[in-house]
Amino acid sequence: MLEKLTLEEKASLCSGVDFWHTKPIERLGIPSIMVADGPHGLRKQVEQSEQVSVTDCLPATCFPTGSCLASSWDTELLYTVGCALGEECRSAQVSVLLGPAVNIKRFPLCGRNFEYYSEDPFLSSALAASYINGLQSNGVGACIKHFAANNQEFHRFTVDARITERALREIYLASFERAVKQAKPWTVMSSYNKVNGIYASEHPFLLNDILREEWGFSGLVMTDWGANHDRVAGIEVGEDLEMPGNEGLNDQKIVQAVQKGLLNEKDLDRVVTRILRLVDRACENLDKDATYDLEAHHQLAKDVASQCMVLLKNQEAVLPLDPTKQVLVVGPFAKNPRYQGGGSSHIIPTELSDAFSSMQHLGKVSYIQGFSIESEICDEALEQEVLGKSKQSETVVIFAGLPEEWESEAYDREHLRLPENQNELIRKLAAEHPNIVVVLSNGSPVELPWVHEVKGVLEAYLAGQAGGAAVADILYGIVSPSGKLAETFPLRVEDTPSYLEPQRSGDTVVYAEDVFVGYRYYTSRKMPILFPFGFGLSYTRFSIEMLSCSHSACTERDVVIVQVRVINCGDCDGREVVQVYVTPPKGKVSKPCLQLRGFQKVSLKPGASEIITFVLDGKDFSYFDEELKQWIVEEGEYLIRIGNSSDNLSVSHKISMHQSSENIALFTLNSMVSQLLTHPKAKALLQPAFDLLPFDLTGESGKMMWEMVKAMPVRHLVTWSNGKFSDSMAEELLKALNTRV
Secondary structure (H helix, E strand, C coil): HHCCCCCCHHHHHCECCCCCCCEEHHHHHCCCEEEECCCCCCEEHHHHHHCCCCEEECCCCCCCCCCHHCCCCHHHHHHHHHHHHHHHHHHHCCCCEECCEEECCCCCCCCCCCCCCCCCHHHHHHHEEEHHHHHHHCCCEEEEEEECCCCCCCCCCCCCEEECHHHHHHHCCCHHHHHHHCCCEEEEEEEEECCCEEEHHCCCHHHHHHHHHHHHCCCEEEEEECCCCHHHHHHHHHHCCCCCCCCCCCHHHHHHHHHHHCCCCHHHHHHHHHHHHHHHHHHHHCCCCCCCHHHHHHHHHHHHHHHHCCCEEHHHCCCCCCCCCCCEEEEEHCCCCCCCECCCCCCEECCCCCCCHHHHHHCEEEECCCCCCCCCCHHHHHHHHHHHHHCCCCCEEEEEEECCHHCCCCCCCCCCCCHHHHHHHHHHHHHCCCCCCEEEECCCCCCCEEEEEECCEECCCCCCCHHHHHHHHHHCCCCCCCHHHHHCCCCCHHHCCCCCCCCCCCCCCEECCCCCHHHHHHHHHHCCCEEEECCEEECEEEEEEEEEEEECECCCCEEEEEEEEEEEEECCCCEEEEEEEECCCCCCCCCCCCCEEEEEEECCCCEEEEEEEEEEHHHHCCEEEEECCEEECCCCCEEEEECECCCCEEEEEEEEEECCCCCCHHHCCCCCCCHHCCCCCHHHHHHHHHCCCCCCCCCHHHHHHHEEEEEEHHHHHHHHCCCCCCCCHHHHHHHCCCCCC
């Protein structure tokens, strides 16, 4: 087919015909295929619409948003959601769904955090892989996005994210890597922003070196909508499809570049080949008779939401509610749920459940508005009415949260606070009533200044069209909560690792926190927080016991197998998430004191137990060395820590890591002596050099002299010894340290 295309036809295929369709070539029978927004539901715009609209769309199941889904920590659940989305896409003749969105939650005020999974790349990429596998099992392509470092909405079209290669590889690219390698999405979407001075849509390092060469991605890369910067440069590095269409504006630039010798037609052919392959693949899977069960998908949305919500506090077992006791429900969100965020992911739901109506079927409840979501101003009349009526109820459940316009694509949040009228009402009720429960509807962390004054807090997030019914099931104990936070809740925004970087002062943002993102920062600094990464309560109790670890000493080439037993020690069914973290030794570079390296969710009846096996390889103990341009596992003692939250790791196992490879280029002449001393054999090998230095390392100024020597690069040992410790001796030293002894 490629040989039959004219140059102009090849160029025309490289952009959409409109907002949602690829261009057809009718002369050759090449059809057009449709893509549509996701990621937590199908947003298929009405075909007759001439303008972009987030409301003029066909109804579809609105599943929980990314931040809520990720709190399930359940790869099987994400696979099931992906399958359901695939069914809905096939029934709507949509070939590619624009999702999942896996950008790292670097800063809690990012307006689009409700779409993203986590602050941790291991969790994010594992969940994304399952979602993609589920979606594509139904013959619908995924489009993992936004590649890469789309971590803020402010100036998103022009901002330059300045990131070290180590942070890119360990954090921001890692959120994509496992999903791309394992699930093989049909497409990848490049982001609007620059990364280290180059737009992502024409970035040779990201699109060629990493995505295609290192990760082996063979699918199609498309721009985010309007993200194209230089179309010819994009073609050269493998940016295949520009979306949306622009009536051929940039197609002509491609033709002219080839004719003038500025673009090799072979580069264009590679792009067109990938476009044709996608079209072929999509057409093979189209089914004009495909349907899906709307009610079954609504029920699935409810079941999914109930497994994602996070019980943050349950003092004196205030939950579950007693169905025979009177409950007062307060807040507009109880009747008019906040169930999704704003922007391109906005779904028109097939139906919508609210918490109050659902609670009426389960217990004795009454409702009062209590506050307005239209204003932050406190309404004393509404407050007094609530305070008076609360005395007639055993428990007061307040539905609080962020107004819809506070969280959206295209802009970031201003602060972490809830509206002040909600905070004030909660404080006043907590002062008057002993049993206050707060249900939160928000897409990302919020400050909770009253958290120590109430007995219960349920983080419902933005739980989709059936979230109200799911909340009711959890409040009344029909379902035991099993969600775990996929992000840290800080005490205040000023505590966050990226706070000092002026997010809104210009078009350059320096990721100065480097790899210390989210819990990696808080745990390394031993900082107080509101709720930790991985945290979530249940109505039952679990214990975790270490059974075995295959190694106490190994090399980076070995596979480490860890087995633990999980026991439901309580009196009701429940699900627990077992989490595995690795704590590295001190070494050449600073490393986070905790890094997630495995997790698994299990469902257990009272008294039941299950043995879980985790497999760790060398990558799980490594860091990326920017100087050597390779992944390095440093020798030393690592600690494998296992528990049900990043702050509750009840079992651990020490493992001594030795290097297996010969001549590993770990240390160089520019390495500091202090870095060499992290090697267990370094001190003895360095002693001859120390003896030749003109410093008294044991005398009155010994401490100062010793610190000065430790700060020296190896090459300074040669000059300070006047060559007595020679260049060849320095080379032999490095060879000995960089070779397994």
